[in-house]
Amino acid sequence: MLPENAVNIKIRIKFSKTGSLKFISHLDLQRTMQSSFLRSKLPIYYSEGFNPHPKVVFSPPLSVGVSSLTEFVDVKMLADVAPAEIMEKLNASFPKGLCALECYTPTAKFTDIKWGLYEVKFELTGEIPEDICQKAQAALTAEEIIIEKFTKKGEPKRVNIAEGMRFESAALEGSVLTVTAKLSCDDASFVNPKYIGETLTCAMPEVFTGAEEETCRMAVYLADGETLFK
Amino acid sequence: MKIPESILKKVEKPGRYTGGEWGEVIKNPENVDIRFAFCFPDTYEIGMSNLGIRILYSILNDREDTWCERAYAPWADMEEQMRAHGIPLCTLESGTPLSECDFVGFSLQYELCYTNMLNMMNLAGIELESKNRKNDDPIIVCGGPCTYNSEPVADFVDICLIGEGEAELPELMDIYKKHKKMGFDRAAFLREVSKQESMYVPSLYDVEYNGDGTIRSFTPKYDDVPAKVRKRIVKDMDTAPFPKNLVMPFIQTVQDRIVLEVYRGCIRGCRFCQAGLVYRPVREKTPEVLNEQAKILADATGYSEITLSSLSISDYSCIEKLTDELLPWTNERKISLQLPSLRVDSFTKELMDKISTIRTGGITFAPEAGTQRLRDVINKNVEKADLLRACRVAFEGGKTQVKLYFMQGLPTETDEDLDGINELAQSVIDEFYATPGRAKKSPQVTLSAACFIPKPFTPFQWEKQFDMEELLRKQKYLTGKITNRKIRYNYHDAKVSRIEAIFARGDRKLSAALLEAAKRGMRLDGWEEFFDYDKWMEVFEYCGIDPAFYANREFGEDEILPWDNIDIGVTKEFLLRERHKAYGEKTTPNCRLQCSGCGANKLGGERTCCPKMQ
Numbered sequence: 126m127l128p129e130n131a132v133n134i135k136i137r138i139k140f141s142k143t144g145s146l147k148f149i150s151h152l153d154l155q156r157t158m159q160s161s162f163l164r165s166k167l168p169i170y171y172s173e174g175f176n177p178h179p180k181v182v183f184s185p186p187l188s189v190g191v192s193s194l195t196e197f198v199d200v201k202m203l204a205d206v207a208p209a210e211i212m213e214k215l216n217a218s219f220p221k222g223l224c225a226l227e228c229y230t231p232t233a234k235f236t237d238i239k240w241g242l243y244e245v246k247f248e249l250t251g252e253i254p255e256d257i258c259q260k261a262q263a264a265l266t267a268e269e270i271i272i273e274k275f276t277k278k279g280e281p282k283r284v285n286i287a288e289g290m291r292f293e294s295a296a297l298e299g300s301v302l303t304v305t306a307k308l309s310c311d312d313a314s315f316v317n318p319k320y321i322g323e324t325l326t327c328a329m330p331e332v333f334t335g336a337e338e339e340t341c342r343m344a345v346y347l348a349d350g351e352t353l354f355k
Numbered sequence: 356m357k358i359p360e361s362i363l364k365k366v367e368k369p370g371r372y373t374g375g376e377w378g379e380v381i382k383n384p385e386n387v388d389i390r391f392a393f394c395f396p397d398t399y400e401i402g403m404s405n406l407g408i409r410i411l412y413s414i415l416n417d418r419e420d421t422w423c424e425r426a427y428a429p430w431a432d433m434e435e436q437m438r439a440h441g442i443p444l445c446t447l448e449s450g451t452p453l454s455e456c457d458f459v460g461f462s463l464q465y466e467l468c469y470t471n472m473l474n475m476m477n478l479a480g481i482e483l484e485s486k487n488r489k490n491d492d493p494i495i496v497c498g499g500p501c502t503y504n505s506e507p508v509a510d511f512v513d514i515c516l517i518g519e520g521e522a523e524l525p526e527l528m529d530i531y532k533k534h535k536k537m538g539f540d541r542a543a544f545l546r547e548v549s550k551q552e553s554m555y556v557p558s559l560y561d562v563e564y565n566g567d568g569t570i571r572s573f574t575p576k577y578d579d580v581p582a583k584v585r586k587r588i589v590k591d592m593d594t595a596p597f598p599k600n601l602v603m604p605f606i607q608t609v610q611d612r613i614v615l616e617v618y619r620g621c622i623r624g625c626r627f628c629q630a631g632l633v634y635r636p637v638r639e640k641t642p643e644v645l646n647e648q649a650k651i652l653a654d655a656t657g658y659s660e661i662t663l664s665s666l667s668i669s670d671y672s673c674i675e676k677l678t679d680e681l682l683p684w685t686n687e688r689k690i691s692l693q694l695p696s697l698r699v700d701s702f703t704k705e706l707m708d709k710i711s712t713i714r715t716g717g718i719t720f721a722p723e724a725g726t727q728r729l730r731d732v733i734n735k736n737v738e739k740a741d742l743l744r745a746c747r748v749a750f751e752g753g754k755t756q757v758k759l760y761f762m763q764g765l766p767t768e769t770d771e772d773l774d775g776i777n778e779l780a781q782s783v784i785d786e787f788y789a790t791p792g793r794a795k796k797s798p799q800v801t802l803s804a805a806c807f808i809p810k811p812f813t814p815f816q817w818e819k820q821f822d823m824e825e826l827l828r829k830q831k832y833l834t835g836k837i838t839n840r841k842i843r844y845n846y847h848d849a850k851v852s853r854i855e856a857i858f859a860r861g862d863r864k865l866s867a868a869l870l871e872a873a874k875r876g877m878r879l880d881g882w883e884e885f886f887d888y889d890k891w892m893e894v895f896e897y898c899g900i901d902p903a904f905y906a907n908r909e910f911g912e913d914e915i916l917p918w919d920n921i922d923i924g925v926t927k928e929f930l931l932r933e934r935h936k937a938y939g940e941k942t943t944p945n946c947r948l949q950c951s952g953c954g955a956n957k958l959g960g961e962r963t964c965c966p967k968m969q
Contacts, residue, residue: 144375145370145373145374145375145376145605146375146605148363148369148370148373148605149370149605149606150370150606152607153370153605153606153607156607156611157377157603157605159657159659160377160603160656160657160658160659161377161657162657163653163656163657163658163659164377164654164655164656164657165657166654171689177659177689178659178689189364189369190360190363190364190369218377218657219377220375220376220377220603220605221375222375337360337361339360
C-alpha cells in the first residue's frame, strides 16, 4: 500500500519493441523493463514485501518473434515528473529495440483493447501470380476461415476465425507481399497473427510455403475496431 | 553474419543468439587492430553469469586497439540449424565468424565443457589441433580454473594463461600487435609468448612416458622456453580493474545479478578444494572500494540484487564494516543483498536480522563429511556443535528447512562416516524440535551429496577416486540408512563425477580421446540430456585409454604429475605435508590463525594475511 498523502501518479508509456527485442518473451521483457526503470532512476513506486520490485503493468503480450510499434506499460510515480523528462530518461536507459514514444495519464483500461492492426510482410521466393493481392484478399475475407488450433491437451481442433479477422490491404512490391489486417485481441475470439500466413499458405501453398514472414503490431483499437486505444 | 530471423523463430530461447543487449560494446572494425572472440564453452545463460568474463570483456574493450566480442555454445536445436544451413559460429556483437578473429579465447571452468570448446571450434570451421592451424588462423587461448591442468586440451590450444587474466591479456595483446606490425609469424609469436610470466604454450614441450603410462620427462623444446610456468596474480585488488558496466542479458541467466567480488583466495585450506589453493594468496578489497564499486554497478546495470562473492564470505575480515556501508543505500533503493557461502561458525542472529535475504531465503551449510574424524581428515574445521548452533539460530528465526552439502567417497571414508551423515541430519531434526519458539511446522533436511573428485593442486591430488561400483554402493548404502521422511537425500551422478575425475588429473594422452569424442559429435556433456557415459567408455576404448589409470589410481608421491610444470605458488611439499596430516587426522589452522607455509606468499599481494617474504 502507498503511504497516506504520498504522491501517486499513474503514468502510461507507449513504446515500440523491435529488432533483437522481438525475440524476447513477455517475461523477459518485464525483466528488461525493470532494469531499465532502475537505471533511469525515475521515482517509480515499488511493491512492498520481501522482494520489492517496480510495480508495472503491461498491455497484452506479443508472441515471440513479432515486433510492435504500439506497446503500453503503466507505472506509478512517487513524484510529479514532466512527460518529456520521463521519455528522455527512459530512452537513455532502454536497450536498442525499445523506444518510449509517448507518455501520459491513462484513461482507458488495457482490457478495453479489442483489436490489433498487424502488418505481415512475406518474402516470396517462387513464381508470383499476377493477381496475388486479389487472391490474398479473397482468402482472408472468406466467410469461413478454418485453421487448426491445438487444445491444452494437445489435440487438434478446427476453428473458424473469420469473425476475428478484418482484412485491410494487400500490396506487392518486388517479391515482398505486405498484408495488413485487424485481428481480434478479445480473450474469447483471439486471433494470432501467424494465422494470416497459415491461411494464405493453405489457399496458395505453391506461393507461400517456406516464405519468410515478418510480423509487426502497428496499432490497437477499442471494441469498435476504429477508435485508437490510448 | 547474424543468424537469420527465420532460424531464430525456430529455436528455443532465441534471445540467446541475438546480441544487442544493454551494455554490449560495439566498435568500428576499421578502427581496431585486434579482434578477440571471448567464448564460454557452455550455453549463454551459464556463460553470461561468469564474473571473470565480465571483467576481461571490459578490460579488453577499454583498449582502443581491441574489440572483444562474445560467443557461447549453441543449444542442440540451434546447432542443428547452423549445420543444416552452413552458418558458422559467429560473435554476438557483430556476427563475425570466429575464424576471422585474431584471438578466440575460451574460459575453461569445468572439465565437462572441453567437448563444447571443440564443438564450438568445429562449428566455426577452425582446425581443432594447433599443429594444423595456419599462420592466419585464430590464436586459441584459454584461461580459467581448468587451465591449471590443461594437459588434456594441450593438442588444441595455443596458449594457456595461468592465473588471473587481468594483467596477462593486455600484455598478450601488446605482444600480438608488435608481431602483427612486423609481419606475423605464428611460431615466432608463440615462442615469444612462452617466455612471458604465466603464459604456457603446450606445443613447445615434449612429454615422454614410462612403460606404465606415467610421465618420464617433461621438457621444453628450446632452451629459452621456461621449464616451469608460474601463476600470475593481481597484486592489489583495490586498484584492479573492475567492470563498470555489464552486458545485461535479455533472458534469465544463472547469476542474474551484480556479483561483487570481495576478495580472492581462501584462508581455509580444505584438503579436497582446488579453488581454495589455486587462488591463494588471499587478497582483500577494502570496504570503501567495494561500496563505491557496488554503487557504480547498481547505477549502470539496474540490477536489484547484489551478491557478495568469494569462496567463504564470512571469512572476509571487514564483513561487518562492508554490510554497514552497503545496507543503508541498498535498502533505500530496494536492492537486496545476498551472502552466499556462509560458514556455520559465522551464522549468527545479528547477521540474520541484518540481511533480509538470509531472513527469507533457505539456508544451506556444507559440513562436507558426516563424522568429526573425516571432517578432520579433510580439514573442514567445523564441529557438530557449530552446525547445531547455527541451525538453532535459523529455527528460532522461523526457518524449517536446512540444506546440507556433503562429499562421498573422500579418502579414508568408511560406512561409519556415511552413517554419520544420516546421524547429523537426524541431530538437526532433533535440534529443531528442541528449539523453543520454532515454527509450528514439520522440519525438512535435504542432504545433497557430491562424489569426491581428486583435483590437481590439492593435498588429495594423489588420491584415487573410488571405482564406480563402490561409489554406487555408498549411495545405495546411505539411501538404505535414511528412514526418517523428514530427511531427503539427493546425490550426484557417479558417472559424471568419474568422467570429471578422468579429465581433472589427465595428461596429454587424453587429447586423443577428446578429439575422438568431438568427431563423434559429443558435446553439452554438462547437461543430463546429452551426457552419455557409455559413449565416453567407447571413446576411451577406441583410443586405447584406460580411464581407471586417471580416475581410480593412487598416483605415486614421487611420480611426475601432468601439472608439475605449473607453479601456483603453493608448493608440492606443502601439499604432501597436508596429505600426510590428513592420514593422521590432524587439522591445519586457517591462514589467519597461523601461517602454515604453503608458499603462496612468494607471489606477493596487498592485504593478504601472509607473512611477507624475507
